[in-house]
Amino acid sequence: MRWMWxxxxxxxxxxxxxxxxxxxxxAEEHLHDHFPAEPARGLLASPVMPASLIVEGCAQTxxxxxxxxxxxxxxxxxxxxxxxxxxxxxxxxxxxxYTAIIERMDDMGASVNCTIELFDFAKPEAGFAAIGSIALxxxxxxxxxxxxxxxxxxxxxxxxxxxxxxxxxxRSSGYAVQ
Amino acid sequence: xxxxxxxxxxxxxxxxSLAVDEEEVTSTASLVKDLGAESIDFLDIVFKLExxxxxxxxxxxxxxxxxxxxxxxxxxxxxTAEGLTALKAKLPHVDFSTFEQNPAITKVAEVFTVDTLVxxxxxxxxx
Numbered sequence: 001m002r003w004m005w006x007x008x009x010x011x012x013x014x015x016x017x018x019x020x021x022x023x024x025x026x027a028e029e030h031l032h033d034h035f036p037a038e039p040a041r042g043l044l045a046s047p048v049m050p051a052s053l054i055v056e057g058c059a060q061t062x063x064x065x066x067x068x069x070x071x072x073x074x075x076x077x078x079x080x081x082x083x084x085x086x087x088x089x090x091x092x093x094x095x096x097x098y099t100a101i102i103e104r105m106d107d108m109g110a111s112v113n114c115t116i117e118l119f120d121f122a123k124p125e126a127g128f129a130a131i132g133s134i135a136l137x138x139x140x141x142x143x144x145x146x147x148x149x150x151x152x153x154x155x156x157x158x159x160x161x162x163x164x165x166x167x168x169x170x171r172s173s174g175y176a177v178q
Numbered sequence: 179x180x181x182x183x184x185x186x187x188x189x190x191x192x193x194x195s196l197a198v199d200e201e202e203v204t205s206t207a208s209l210v211k212d213l214g215a216e217s218i219d220f221l222d223i224v225f226k227l228e229x230x231x232x233x234x235x236x237x238x239x240x241x242x243x244x245x246x247x248x249x250x251x252x253x254x255x256x257x258t259a260e261g262l263t264a265l266k267a268k269l270p271h272v273d274f275s276t277f278e279q280n281p282a283i284t285k286v287a288e289v290f291t292v293d294t295l296v297x298x299x300x301x302x303x304x305x
Binding site for chain 1: 194195219221228229237
C-alpha cells in the first residue's frame with residue numbers, strides 16, 4: 001500500500017461526497033527529514049506533515065470519489081490544482097480529515113472542492129477544526145483530448161490510475177467495490 | 179446584462195482559472211498564446227462560466243470536439259474547407275477570419291480569445 005496518503009474512508013455518498021482520514025505518524029520516514037534537527041544552528045527537530053502530501057491526500061480522496069462515480073471505468077487523473085490554502089501545520093499524533101465534494105462532473109472530468117480539518121489530541125475539545133481547503137480538477141483521460149482541438153492519444157487499456165490499492169482501501173473501510 | 183458586464187465576469191473567471199492579472203485579460207487576448215491556457219484549463223473555464231452565469235454548456239458547444247480526429251476535416255495537418263464550414267456552423271461565436279489564412283490544426287486553439295467567450299456568453303444569454 002505504497003503512496004497511499006489516506007488511511008480510511010469514513011463516509012461515501014456516491015457522485016457527491018467522500019470523507020477520508022489520515023493519521024500523521026512519527027513512524028513515517030519523511031517526517032524525519034521534514035524538518036531534521038540542526039544542532040550547529042541550535043535548531044531542534046520539527047517534524048511536520050509536508051503540505052504537498054496533504055495535497056496528495058486530498059487528490060486521492062477526490063480521485064476515489066470521481067472514480068467511484070463511474071465504477072472506476074474511467075482513467076481519472078488529477079489535472080489541475082486551482083487553489084490550495086493551509087493555515088497550520090499537521091504534526092505527529094494529529095488526525096487529518098479530508099472532505100471532497102464534487103462541484104461539477106461530466107464525461108470530460110470533474111471539479112472537486114476539498115476541505116482539510118485537523119484533530120489535535122492536545123486540544124480534543126476543539127474536535128476537527130478546519131485548517132485549509134483546496135480546489136481540484138480531475139480529467140477523464142480518454143475523454144479529454146479534444147477541448148483545445150488537440151489530437152487524441154491512446155492510453156493503456158488497463159486502468160493504471162485505480163489499481164487494487166484504492167479498491168482495497170474502500171473495501172477495508174467497509175464499502176463494496178466490484 | 180450588458181457586454182461590459184459580461185466581459186467583467188468573464189475576466190474574473192479567467193483571472194481565477196488561469197492565474198493571470200486582470201490587465202492581461204483584454205478582449206483580443208488569445209487564451210492559449212497570451213494567457214497560457216492548457217487543455218485542462220478549457221474544461222475548467224467551461225465549469226466556471228457555468229457557475230458564473232448560471233447556464234449549462236454542452237460538451238463541444240464552446241470549444242470544438244472531434245475535428246482533429248476526423249479525416250474529412252483535417253488533411254496534411256490543415257483543416258479542410260469542409261472542416262472549416264463545420265467549425266463555423268458549430269461555433270458561431272468564434273471569429274475564424276485570421277485562422278482561415280493558415281488553417282494549421284496546431285493553431286486552432288489560438289482562435290479562442292477573450293472576445294470569443296464574451297460572444298458565446300452573450301449569445302447564451304439571448305443578447
